[in-house]
Amino acid sequence: MGSSRNKFTSLLLMFCLVVLVRAEYAKYKDPKQPLAVRINDLLGRMTLAEKIGQMTQIERVNATAEAMSKYFIGSVLSGGGSVPAPQASAGDWASMVNEMQKGSLSTRLGIPMIYGIDAVHGNNNAYRATIFPHNIGLGATRDPMLVKRIGEATALEVRATGISYAFAPCIAVCRDPRWGRCYESYSEDPKVVQAMTTLISGLQGDAPSDYTGRPYVGGR
Structure with missing residues (x-):
């Protein structure tokens, strides 16, 4: 007993x-x-290797579930024209992202990866996505609410592919057109650029009513 x-x-x-x-x-x-x-x-x-991996971003062509798991990769990106297949559907994109995410979640700590895409004037890498004018053209409209709606539309089309991180917007004040990406600036006037930051709330969603000033990351 x-x-x-x-x-x-x-x-x-x-x-x-x-x-x-x-x-x-x-x-x-x-x-x-x-x-x-x-x-x-x-x-x-976290080990040193895990910290290094989390600070590393690799291009889509080098990303596999095995690589994400083995090297603890923190983020992946699709640069301009980097797609899973020609004329890939939203489902093809989501399947690719999900497969990589499985590799990340299989690690010891299960830290999810972040997938980023160049959606600077619409989700332009995705087949049949809506393409909007570049920022220099949008700045010429002097219409912040239009720009916000464009951000909302872009967010929906990015999320439809399983991605939650867009490399946008470019809040730059271009004073010299010799800069190769001057078209990504809304204006040479800082006040116009400031007014067009409505694109951010369009992409992220409006801050909640109880917002206290802490960084807010929305989701759609």
């Missing part, structure tokens, strides 16, 4: 220990924890 009781006690203690370890391990994944606590907890668990 005593032996059975001791075994039961040992098993119970082991179970409690496992529960405690799992609870501690999940702290950085717990959305109820303060952001600073989650960040510090995660950083404290």
